[in-house]
Amino acid sequence: MVETKLDEGALRAAYGRFLGAVPGRILLTGHSHQAWPDVVEDALKRAFDDAARFVDDKWSQAVMPKIAATGAAILDRMGFPRTDSIAFGKSTHELAYRLLSCLPPPQAKPRVVTTDGEFHSLYRQLRRLAEEGMDVVWVPARPREGLAERILDALVPGTAMLAVSAVLFEDAHVVPRLGEILERATSMGAVCLVDAYHAFNVVPLDWGPAKDRIFVTAGGYKYAAFGEGICWLRVPAGCALRPVYTGWFADFGALAGERGGEVSYGPGGDRFAGATFDPTAFYRAEAVLQHWERFGLTPQKLRAISIRQTERIIGRFDAAGLGERVLSSRDSARRGGFVAVHTEDAASIVARLREQGILVDSRRSFLRLGPAPYLTDAEIDCGTDAVIEAIKRAK
The missing domain is CATH 3.90.1150.10 (Aspartate Aminotransferase, domain 1)
Incomplete structure (x- = not known):
């Protein structure tokens, strides 16, 4: 061809x-706010038109199909099967904290390995959780030489979670040996979260042999050019984690049933869903994804x-x-x-x-x-x- x-x-x-x-x-x-292509302007008008036409039925008639199509396209661009599970949120912080809430409470001192070079949202949240008792291991991100080795050394039995960036936000350093790091962490039973915000749509990543077992978060504000209010979390197949920080979108099926009993969760990425959100972000994302495809980018x-x-x-x-x-x-x-x-x-x-x-x-x-x-x-x-x-x- x-x-x-x-x-x-x-x-x-x-x-x-x-x-x-x-x-x-x-x-x-x-690397921050990419320009939006002109097609976004028409997409925003369609969001208004759909709301005017369908009113409350806009969710089933227009929004949910866009979310499904957008999720499949995002997974494909991240190097995962289009059929994998994905959850959406307004920010990566929302999604990362939802995943963190699956761990034992901070007072139980779950061990979380991260670096001191993470973006503010994760860095700040982990510092606050450490104040409550969480055992946060801060791997020095500098010097950049030897970073992978230091992360690998920190991954010891008993680690509950690994949370690291694929590309560091201060200087765009692409973390080496990422696949090896993720394989080491998952082999110990740790939950693995990769912040791929500074990689999505600009640095294709090799996830390594642990690809099927990892969580990956990223968002639309930077190289995706989707704008604000749309971030996502790729969820491994068969995930049975139960976020404490949960919203009513996490199990629509429970709305029709009787209240009481154990809190249930929907399938796939639904278990990491929150609550009502502004759907216009998905109109922007759909238009920009079609723009990238149209130009073969x-x-x-x-x-x-x-x-x-x-x-x-x-x-x-x-x-x-x-x-x-x-x-x-x-x-x-x-x-x-x-x-x-x-x-x-x-x-x-x-x-x-x-x-x-x-x-x-x-x-x-x-x-x-x-x-x-x-x-x-x-x-x-x-x-x-x-x-x-x-x-x-x-x-």
Whole structure:
């Protein structure tokens, strides 16, 4: 089969609303809020039209079919069978906490292995649970060299849960030997949760031999371009865990029965469901998934585009004599979808660049530049050079 070449002009034209909203603006925020393609605007109108047409029946007539189709497509893009179980929530925090609530109470000191390089939602929640007695083992995420070995060493018999990112949020470091780590943890009977937010749709992952036994969470705000309010949890087949943090969507079948007895759960991903949510996120997701398919932008193709673009950014820093500022790996296999550079003035530089129409972001002293498929090389160069100039002035 002959692979068709990406029509870059047509792809860019498909983002007319976001790219044309502020003339001259450069969106190096592909790792955070990717631009929405124009088809999303029509999708949001369909959400209103369906509500007007079906009223309360919109759930069965329109929303639930979209959720099923969206879930199958997401699983496929994550490298799982489309028929696997999946649960949705408004945030990865909601879903991670629902899974954590399946463990023995914190006072029983369940042992949870994680790293100190996790995103704030998981890091903060585990710190709070540790205050209540949970035995949280914080594996140092730095230096990045040896991280996999340190996680493996921390996985000892009696570990109740492993919760780690596939790609670290500060510098886009792709955690090596992930499959081996997950196999070690599951062989000990630990519940395995992988935060794949900074991997979904930009870094295809090898889940290894434990693939069928792991939980994976991610969301739509970043590289998926679905927007906010739609996150998910891939659930292993045969899961019988009973979340304490549960909602009425977790078992619709119980609504018609008598109250009392043990709390029951629905099949598959339903057991991790919450309660009533804003369904418009699924209209956005459906439209964007069709957009990716229309342009043939599989995760593998998006990965190739990302590698080329991040290499271009690193090359500009090298040419400007600031190569030592680059914190993201120069090995493309270990670098995710953005480039992080070091500057103590990261937050103030971000603010100044925003006034110039150059959008980047920062986490502590990590200034992050996130390209995206719809950006031209000229925009990437211009935005990167503006960051370089701002860093030089801040010296």
